[in-house]
Amino acid sequence: MQRCKQCESPIAKSDVACINCGELVNPVAKKNLRQHFGKIVTGLFILSAALTVVALFTNYVGSFVTCLATTIVLLMVKKSADEMSSSSQQ
């Protein structure tokens, strides 16, 4: 049985935070979520970049400018997500 670091209350394995005081049981899970988010953003960025290239040659995907704007926004989100995950490791 796992116990809360703050108040020593018993915690179930499925609990993310302590029922008694709200202390997070496993901060590592938050970090994994952040890394997972980074992977999703990277995937979306690659997809968006590919669509931008496709949009250059065809009109099926939509406006090239829209795709380019989406790619730039995703690049900025990816950059801030990378900074977040690297700062949390320090």
Ligand SMILES: [Zn+2]
């Ligand atoms: Zn507690």
